[in-house]
Amino acid sequence: MSPKKAKFSIGDIVKHKHFDFRGVIYDVDFEFNNSE
Template identity: 60%
Template sequence: MPDPVKGRVARFAIGQVVRHRIFPFRGVIFDVDPVFNNTEEWWLAIPEEIRPSKDQPFYHLFAENDETEYIAYVSEQNLLPDTSGRPLRHRQIEEVLEPKGDGSYRIRMSGAN
């Protein structure tokens, strides 16, 4: 049986600012799973008509909407690049990422050991 993820490359990168295709939130990617890596209960809680397939990259985001900040786990099919240029306010971003100057982020380099 062929490997369903062989040759699959994540479309988005750590540090990239993205927005959800359906729901009104945006965020910055801080981790990527090559395929679904969450609980079956989480997956089944998504309404069937919009439930994504498991054989695609899933992204961990420092996400925010107009009301709050949170961690989101989103399938690749539901993300779009965010080109708004608006700054993100999520407080955890600065713990893991640092701004690159072009609107995206990079992994923060920790101090020398």
């Protein structure tokens, strides 16, 4: 498995593009594994 760079870093403050939601990154998962 090759190393990957996360889009966000721990402690980053993020805002949803379409809704007024904000959050803080507290963990990084390098492989998205969620059903829709």
